[in-house]
Each structure stands twice: as C-alpha cells, then as structure tokens.
Amino acid sequence: MSESENIATATSVDLGSENHAVMDEEDRLRPEFVERVLDAVDAGDDETARELVGPLHPADVADLIELARRDEREGLVKALAGIISPDVLAELNDHVREDLIDEMEPQQVADLAGQMETDDAVALIEDLDKDEQQAVLEKMEPDDRAAVEEALSYPEESAGRVMQRDLCAVPAHWKVGQVIDYLRQEKDLPDDFWEVFVVSPDHHPVGTCKLSNILRSPRSTLVGDIMAKEQTLIPVDMDQEDVALRFQKYALVSAAVVDESGRLVGMITVDDIIHIIQEEASEDVLLLSGAGDEGDINEPVTESYKSRVRWLVANLLTALVAAFVIRQFEHSIERMAVLAVLMPIVAGVGGNAGTQTLAVTVRAIATNQLTSSNRWRAVGREIRVALLNGLTIAVLIGVGVTLVLGSSGLGAVIAAAMLFNIMVAGLAGVLIPLTLERFGADPAVASSVFVTMMTDSIGFLAFLGLATAVGLAG
Amino acid sequence: MSESENIATATSVDLGSENHAVMDEEDRLRPEFVERVLDAVDAGDDETARELVGPLHPADVADLIELARRDEREGLVKALAGIISPDVLAELNDHVREDLIDEMEPQQVADLAGQMETDDAVALIEDLDKDEQQAVLEKMEPDDRAAVEEALSYPEESAGRVMQRDLCAVPAHWKVGQVIDYLRQEKDLPDDFWEVFVVSPDHHPVGTCKLSNILRSPRSTLVGDIMAKEQTLIPVDMDQEDVALRFQKYALVSAAVVDESGRLVGMITVDDIIHIIQEEASEDVLLLSGAGDEGDINEPVTESYKSRVRWLVANLLTALVAAFVIRQFEHSIERMAVLAVLMPIVAGVGGNAGTQTLAVTVRAIATNQLTSSNRWRAVGREIRVALLNGLTIAVLIGVGVTLVLGSSGLGAVIAAAMLFNIMVAGLAGVLIPLTLERFGADPAVASSVFVTMMTDSIGFLAFLGLATAVGLAG
Numbered sequence: 009m010s011e012s013e014n015i016a017t018a019t020s021v022d023l024g025s026e027n028h029a030v031m032d033e034e035d036r037l038r039p040e041f042v043e044r045v046l047d048a049v050d051a052g053d054d055e056t057a058r059e060l061v062g063p064l065h066p067a068d069v070a071d072l073i074e075l076a077r078r079d080e081r082e083g084l085v086k087a088l089a090g091i092i093s094p095d096v097l098a099e100l101n102d103h104v105r106e107d108l109i110d111e112m113e114p115q116q117v118a119d120l121a122g123q124m125e126t127d128d129a130v131a132l133i134e135d136l137d138k139d140e141q142q143a144v145l146e147k148m149e150p151d152d153r154a155a156v157e158e159a160l161s162y163p164e165e166s167a168g169r170v171m172q173r174d175l176c177a178v179p180a181h182w183k184v185g186q187v188i189d190y191l192r193q194e195k196d197l198p199d200d201f202w203e204v205f206v207v208s209p210d211h212h213p214v215g216t217c218k219l220s221n222i223l224r225s226p227r228s229t230l231v232g233d234i235m236a237k238e239q240t241l242i243p244v245d246m247d248q249e250d251v252a253l254r255f256q257k258y259a260l261v262s263a264a265v266v267d268e269s270g271r272l273v274g275m276i277t278v279d280d281i282i283h284i285i286q287e288e289a290s291e292d293v294l295l296l297s298g299a300g301d302e303g304d305i306n307e308p309v310t311e312s313y314k315s316r317v318r319w320l321v322a323n324l325l326t327a328l329v330a331a332f333v334i335r336q337f338e339h340s341i342e343r344m345a346v347l348a349v350l351m352p353i354v355a356g357v358g359g360n361a362g363t364q365t366l367a368v369t370v371r372a373i374a375t376n377q378l379t380s381s382n383r384w385r386a387v388g389r390e391i392r393v394a395l396l397n398g399l400t401i402a403v404l405i406g407v408g409v410t411l412v413l414g415s416s417g418l419g420a421v422i423a424a425a426m427l428f429n430i431m432v433a434g435l436a437g438v439l440i441p442l443t444l445e446r447f448g449a450d451p452a453v454a455s456s457v458f459v460t461m462m463t464d465s466i467g468f469l470a471f472l473g474l475a476t477a478v479g480l481a482g
Numbered sequence: 483m484s485e486s487e488n489i490a491t492a493t494s495v496d497l498g499s500e501n502h503a504v505m506d507e508e509d510r511l512r513p514e515f516v517e518r519v520l521d522a523v524d525a526g527d528d529e530t531a532r533e534l535v536g537p538l539h540p541a542d543v544a545d546l547i548e549l550a551r552r553d554e555r556e557g558l559v560k561a562l563a564g565i566i567s568p569d570v571l572a573e574l575n576d577h578v579r580e581d582l583i584d585e586m587e588p589q590q591v592a593d594l595a596g597q598m599e600t601d602d603a604v605a606l607i608e609d610l611d612k613d614e615q616q617a618v619l620e621k622m623e624p625d626d627r628a629a630v631e632e633a634l635s636y637p638e639e640s641a642g643r644v645m646q647r648d649l650c651a652v653p654a655h656w657k658v659g660q661v662i663d664y665l666r667q668e669k670d671l672p673d674d675f676w677e678v679f680v681v682s683p684d685h686h687p688v689g690t691c692k693l694s695n696i697l698r699s700p701r702s703t704l705v706g707d708i709m710a711k712e713q714t715l716i717p718v719d720m721d722q723e724d725v726a727l728r729f730q731k732y733a734l735v736s737a738a739v740v741d742e743s744g745r746l747v748g749m750i751t752v753d754d755i756i757h758i759i760q761e762e763a764s765e766d767v768l769l770l771s772g773a774g775d776e777g778d779i780n781e782p783v784t785e786s787y788k789s790r791v792r793w794l795v796a797n798l799l800t801a802l803v804a805a806f807v808i809r810q811f812e813h814s815i816e817r818m819a820v821l822a823v824l825m826p827i828v829a830g831v832g833g834n835a836g837t838q839t840l841a842v843t844v845r846a847i848a849t850n851q852l853t854s855s856n857r858w859r860a861v862g863r864e865i866r867v868a869l870l871n872g873l874t875i876a877v878l879i880g881v882g883v884t885l886v887l888g889s890s891g892l893g894a895v896i897a898a899a900m901l902f903n904i905m906v907a908g909l910a911g912v913l914i915p916l917t918l919e920r921f922g923a924d925p926a927v928a929s930s931v932f933v934t935m936m937t938d939s940i941g942f943l944a945f946l947g948l949a950t951a952v953g954l955a956g
Contacts, residue, residue, distance in 0.1 A: 036850050202693070219693035223662055223665045256757065260753075261676060290763060293767050293844070306851070317871050319838070323834040327827040327831055341819040341822045342816060346809075348808060348819070352801060352942075353798065357797050367770070368768065368771075396783070396791070464830065
C-alpha cells in the first residue's frame with residue numbers, strides 16, 4: 009500500500025515543508041516523526057514537541073515513549089506534561105511504565121490513578137514495591153483507594169484484578185423506557201459499556217441485555233422479557249487466562265463478575281481481554297524458548313539476564329547428561345571419528361521433531377482443544393506422524409551416508425538411530441507436556457528442557473550404541 | 483475451585499442418578515459427559531443424545547464434535563440433526579469442519595451458508611475445492627451468493643474476508659430519536675452490533691456513535707454532535723493480522739471497513755478478531771518450532787507429516803553443514819575423543835541462547851514493538867544480555883571441565899568457545915528475524931533454521947578449531 013492510499017491514518021502532521029503521514033500502514037510511528045519529536049525536545053523546543061504529539065491517540069503517545077531511548081524518556085515526558093494522560097500510562101509497556109512511575113512522587117501517582125478506571129489503576133499500582141504502594145494508596149481519595157485495595161486483595165492475574173467496578177445494572181421489572189431514562193440521567197456510568205446487567209433485589213445477576221436489544225425494543229417492553237437468561241458469569245478469583253478463553257469461546261463483549269456468594273461485583277470488557285490473549289500466547293512462545301514469561305525488548309538487561317540464564321544453566325545440565333552418554337563411547341569414537349561427525353545430525357533432527365510436537369501440544373492444551381477425552385488419541389496421532397517423518401528422514405540420511413561415505417553399514421545404523429530418535433521425540437513431545445499439565449504445572453515452562461534432554465541423550469545413545477554393538481567401530 | 487462452586491456453568495444435565503456439571507471449571511466438557519453422549523449414539527438412542535446435547539451452547543456442541551473420534555463424528559452429527567446449527571459449524575475447528583462438509587451435498591452446505599452471517603459463510607466455503615465451491619454457490623440464494631462471491635474476491639486472510647456486510651449506518655443530520663425509531667423498525671440489522679456508523683450522502687464514513695452514547699443522549703440531539711469523528715477505518719484489503727493489531731492497539735469493539743474509494747462496505751466486530759489474535763500468536767509458536775502454521779491436533783496426519791517433514795529436511799541440511807565443519811577436525815577427534823564428548827555442549831547451549839533471543843525478537847516484531855526506530859537499540863540490548871549469559875555459562879563450564887577432566891587448557895578452550903557462540907547466538911537471534919522482516923518475509927517462518935545452523939556450525943568450529951589451534955589435540 010502506498011502512503012497516499014493509507015486512508016486508515018487519520019492523523020497527519022506537518023513535518024517541515026511537506027505533509028507526511030505520521031504512521032506507516034501497519035500503525036507504527038514513522039522513524040522520521042519519532043526523530044522530529046525527540047530533536048525538538050532535545051533543543052528545548054517543548055512547544056513544537058507538544059504540537060506534533062498533541063493530535064496522537066494515547067496508544068500512539070505510549071508507543072512514542074517506548075520508542076525513545078531510556079535516557080531520553082524522562083525529558084520527553086517532562087516536555088509533554090499535560091499530553092501524557094492516564095490513558096497513555098495505561099497503554100504503556102509494563103517495564104517502561106515502571107521506570108516512569110519510579111521517578112514520580114506518590115502524590116502524582118495517586119492523582120493519575122484516581123483518574124483511571126479501577127483495572128487500569130490496579131495495573132499501575134500492583135507492580136510497585138509494598139512501601140511505595142502504601143505511600144500511593146495513602147494519597148488517594150478514600151473511595152478510589154477502597155476500590156484499588158479491594159482489587160489488590162484478589163490474587164494476581166485473577167478476574168478481580170482485571171475487572172472494573174463501574175457497570176450498569178437494572179432490575180428485571182423495569183421497562184425499556186425506564187432503562188433509557190436512567191441511562192440518560194445517571195452520571196456515574198463507565199465510559200464504555202455494551203451490555204446492561206439485570207439483577208435480582210439482592211444483586212445477583214439474572215440476565216444480560218445487549219444495548220442493541222434495548223434500543224430496538226419499544227419503551228413499554230419489560231427488561232425481563234428481552235434479556236438473555238443464559239449468562240456467562242466470571243468468578244472473581246478465576247485466572248485471567250481462563251477468563252480470556254471463556255470470552256473467546258462464547259464470543260463475549262463483556263461479562264459480569266460475581267463473588268463467592270454470587271453477587272455482581274464487577275464487569276470485564278473485551279478490550280482488556282484482547283491484551284490478555286496476546287500476552288498469554290506470547291508467554292507460550294517465550295516460555296517454550298526459555299526466555300522467561302516477561303521477556304520483551306523493554307525488559308531491563310539484568311532482568312532478561314536473570315530469567316534467561318536460569319534456562320541456559322538447565323540446558324547446560326541436560327547437555328552434560330548427553331556428554332556423559334557420549335563419553336561411554338569414547339573408544340568407539342577414537343577408532344572411528346566419523347561417528348562424532350554424524351552423531352549431532354541424529355540428535356539435532358530428533359530435537360527439532362520433538363519441538364514440533366511440543367509446540368502443537370502446548371498450544372492445544374492452552375486453547376482447551378486437548379482434554380482428557382482425546383488425550384490418547386492425540387498421542388496415537390503423534391506416533392503416526394513421527395513414524396512417517398522418521399521413515400522419510402531415515403531413508404534420506406541412510407542413503408546419503410551410504411553414498412558419500414561408502415559404508416552401507418554406517419548408513420543402516422544412522423537410519424535406524426534416526427527413526428528411533430524421531431519416534432522418541434514424538435512421544436516425548438506429547439507426553440511430557442501432558443504429564444506436566446496433569447500435575448498442575450504449566451506445560452510451556454519446562455517441557456523444552458526435558459524434550460531436548462531426551463532427544464539428545466537418546467539420539468547419541470542409539471547411534472553410538474548401535475554402531476558399537478554391530479561392531480562398526482570394532 | 484470445587485465443582486459445587488462452579489457458578490459459571492449454567493448448563494447441567496441429569497447424568498444417571500446424580501446431577502453432575504457438564505463442564506469442568508475451565509469450560510471443557512467433562513469426559514464422562516462426552517462418553518455418555520457417544521454411548522447413546524452408539525446404542526442408537528438418538529433421543530437421549532439430543533436431550534443431553536440440547537441445552538449446550540453452540541461452542542460446546544462444536545467442542546463435543548471435535549472431542550469425538552473421527553469415525554464417530556458422522557454418526558454423532560446424524561444423531562444430532564437439528565441441534566447442529568450454523569453457529570455450531572462456525573465454531574468448529576477448520577480441519578474438523580472440512581471433514582464434515584466433505585460428506586454433505588452442495589444443497590445442504592448452501593442452506594447452512596445461507597443462514598450464516600457473511601463472514602462465517604465465507605469461512606465455510608473458502609476452504610472447499612474450486613469445483614465444490616462452484617457447486618455450493620450455484621445452490622445459494624442470489625443475494626447471499628453475491629455477498630459470498632464478493633468476499634471471496636478479496637485476498638485470503640484480508641479484512642474483506644473477515645467483515646460482515648450487514649451493519650447499521652445513519653446520516654449525520656439525523657436526531658437521536660430518529661435513530662432509535664429506525665433501529666426499532668428496521669428488521670435487516672446484524673444480530674450483534676455495538677456502534678452505529680455515521681455516513682455522508684455518498685456513503686463515506688464520517689463518524690462513529692457508540693450505542694451507549696445514543697442511549698444516553700436526549701432524542702433531540704443531532705447524531706453529528708455526539709459521534710466520535712476520530713475513526714479507525716479498515717481498508718478492505720488489509721491483512722487480518724494488521725486488523726487484529728489495530729483492534730488491540732485502539733481497544734476497538736467494531737470498526738468500519740472501506741473500499742478503495744473510501745466507501746463503507748462492511749463491519750468487523752471484535753469477536754472475530756479475538757480468534758485471529760489467538761490464531762496469529764499460535765502461528766508464531768508453531769512456525770518457530772517448524773510445525774507449519776496450521777498445525778493443530780485436528781489436522782489430518784498426512785498434512786501434519788507434509789508440513790513438518792519439510793522443516794525436518796531443512797534441519798537435516800543444516801545439520802549436514804555442521805557435520806561438514808566437524809569433519810574438518812576428524813584428526814583432532816581421533817587423537818582426543820573427549821573433544822567429541824564436549825562439542826555438543828557448546829552447540830546445544832548456544833542454540834538455546836539463540837532461540838531465546840529469537841522468540842523475544844519475533845514477538846516484538848509481531849506486536850509492532852520493534853520498529854526501525856529502535857532496531858539498533860534492540861540489537862545492542864541483545865548483545866549485552868548475551869555477554870552476561872555467555873560469561874556466566876563460560877565460567878561454569880570452564881571450571882567444571884578443568885576440575886572433572888583435570889585439564890585447564892581444555893577448560894579455557896571450551897569457556898572461550900562457549901562465550902563466543904552465545905554472543906553469535908544473540909546476534910543471529912535478533913539480526914536474522916529483523917533481516918527477514920525487512921525483505922518482507924515472515925520472521926517466524928525460517929528464522930529458527932538459520933539460527934540453529936549458525937549456532938551449530940559456529941559452536942563446533944569455535945571449539946574444535948580453538949582446541950586444534952592451541953595444540954591440545956596435537
């Protein structure tokens with residue numbers, strides 16, 4: 009798409025003599041624009057910076073701050089004072105926001121939190137140290153403070169942390185006209201809501217009414233007659249990942265959150281859920297690779313180091329197991345060094361086959377496709393795929409080694425070891441995450457290390473062991 | 483959470499003498515329930531099966547069909563005739579749905595598609611063979627057919643395929659009262675809509691009105707006065723991944739889709755987008771592992787085989803490059819077989835370090851966090867993390883090898899090779915996906931193969947080369 013076709017970009021700013029689009033076609037700020045703003049800040053020309061940034065959406069202002077270097081951010085934020093709204097803070101990457109918040113006085117943080125919806129205020133405050141949290145809470149208005157403290161009393165990453173307390177609830181005996189009049193008068197409603205919850209006198213949800221249903225019904229209609237009685241209620245202590253799956257499964261736009269006694273205590277809307285889905289899916293990519301669940305490019309270097317080095321050390325230990333296996337065959341290798349040339353092929357391709365199965369299995373578990381009902385079928389399926397893959401690769405490498413090295417014995421040995429290792433990889437790739445999940449562990453966290461250990465050790469053992477057993481290295 | 487607390491599960495069915503919940507606390511159908519239904523079908527007792535399944539949400543009926551074995555599905559679907567609504571089909575996994583559709587007559591498929599919204603009908607029809615597509619289209623009602631054909635004329639995975647054509651658009655000079663009256667009278671509106679689009683006389687979008695804004699404004703208010711003028715318009719040929727990022731970034735619930743001339747042609751709602759976000763994130767996990775972008779546990783074995791074996795063959799080729807490197811040092815290995823014992827450690831831990839960086843980089847690119855503005859900063863960041871990781875692992879393995887094998891020379895060589903390889907891994911892990919992205923390729927697709935080739939080859943080269951150069955194996 010050329011720039012001129014980019015009809016989606018509403019904002020464009022005068023950059024020098026020509027009128028350039030601020031964003032590229034993928035909604036990223038253009039580097040020239042970012043530079044222009046930072047140069048203005050650098051030159052002390054705050055007014056130009058504010059003029060440039062003023063028309064941007066809060067999400068784009070947040071992007072701008074993230075794209076600035078760490079040492080430029082403080083100056084940028086100072087220059088943009090007034091433009092950096094609570095919405096901008098809510099959109100910021102966690103690591104970058106923490107950095108900025110650390111520089112602020114408790115009173116400033118409290119003021120910002122007071123202007124946010126509960127869920128955003130909680131996100132702002134929950135990552136602070138206990139002391140700082142306390143200092144900020146003390147500076148907040150009593151009812152805002154009570155709302156945040158209540159949210160913080162729920163477990164991290166639970167529905168209680170994500171929900172907002174402002175919502176719209178009406179009794180079932182109201183007529184549509186009454187609801188419309190109430191909505192027109194009531195000032196204390198959330199900025200965005202898409203459904204009205206219908207509650208019993210003791211504040212238990214009994215139904216849900218889409219706003220379109222209210223709009224499309226005559227004023228005399230009873231709310232109880234047009235509400236959907238089948239509701240999807242979210243327990244306040246439900247894990248946010250399960251909340252996200254529920255939103256996705258039942259195509260929800262908002263949902264009522266209820267406490268243990270079933271009373272309506274809050275509402276979760278889909279815009280918060282989209283972030284969670286993105287986060288949880290990213291988490292699986294990162295965890296499978298051993299990069300830690302919070303690894304992103306804004307994470308401070310020392311934290312990235314800490315979360316990654318743990319897995320590298322784990323990987324070092326499993327590599328030592330593989331080395332121990334090889335050591336048992338040192339004499340064979342001395343007599344026939346070509347074994348050492350070929351052995352990484354068996355381990356490497358096996359490892360890759362294991363990772364493939366692992367990725368499919370972890371995603372199937374995470375999206376609730378793989379349950380105890382179809383567990384054994386999934387295992388059977390992976391065995392069949394592994395058999396086909398194993399036979400193909402075994403033939404290729406067997407024929408290749410026979411032709412290039414002129415030893416059909418070696419060709420047969422590597423083919424057999426490869427087939428065996430790919431079968432082991434398929435089994436390990438599906439059974440290890442299933443087993444971890446059964447014991448309540450996150451299958452994305454440690455599966456890779458176990459699978460690699462299996463495919464490395466068994467790959468070397470099968471190849472070197474077989475070569476030794478048939479007397480190739482005799 | 484115990485079963486009795488599971489207040490979220492509205493449906494419960496009489497299973498024998500006791501009243502059990504049909505779903506577990508993570509919204510998965512309980513195995514006992516699945517078995518009960520399948521046993522009933524097996525025994526020819528369709529009525530019991532229908533009674534059990536009747537109260538389920540379409541998404542749960544879809545899950546039930548997915549959880550059944552492939553050879554049980556046809557019988558199940560026959561027994562549940564009438565319960566399997568178009569909504570159930572729309573919720574089904576692509577692979578499972580294709581299977582079912584293949585068994586149906588074109589007329590049946592056409593009838594089902596006719597009852598769906600355009601986007602779901604397109605999803606149903608787009609995966610059929612050209613001939614079958616034609617046969618189904620010919621059996622459809624003319625206007626449904628025209629809608630589907632138009633959608634199919636847009637590229638796969640573009641906004642035009644995902645959008646629905648039914649939407650609610652009003653002129654800016656209308657008053658709120660007029661809009662409400664129109665909504666009450668007009669029958670041909672989508673089932674779900676959350677915003678009303680405001681259009682100019684030539685049907686260009688000029689603003690958006692949330693339903694809550696309409697409900698909360700007096701009847702005499704002009705729509706033009708309460709609409710949001712800053713809109714996020716989606717070009718009809720935009721890739722669905724970019725659409726999803728835009729929804730996420732700007733927290734959209736629905737958005738107008740416009741054609742090349744800027745006319746309003748459709749609407750995309752957030753429920754369709756949630757699926758896309760989930761899909762695209764899963765794709766990254768699968769592609770990075772080399773399992774193919776459609777790998778899921780419902781994919782037919784032969785297709786899984788085809789998509790996976792390609793990457794295993796690619797992996798085999800890169801393993802051959804590594805083997806070629808080792809072969810240059812065969813004499814060193816013959817003289818000192820312990821080199822062969824240790825070399826997989828250098829390659830393996832390096833490979834893991836590369837995968838960590840790769841995962842972080844690919845996700846940052848996919849979520850638009852990493853742009854040309856902060857590219858070099860990200861590279862610098864990975865170099866620093868790699869340096870810290872490399873030093874840590876080098877010290878551990880160097881000291882370990884010195885103590886266990888009693889050779890400080892070998893310890894020094896493996897430590898140096900390890901540090902070097904982890905640095906290479908960090909650089910390759912960030913530069914390879916950035917380069918692929920710059921040339922318009924999907925960085926998730928081929929990056930792993932290149933990174934592994936680098937870390938394997940360079941790991942072996944550095945370790946064996948250094949050991950040979952310093953005369954250890956002399």
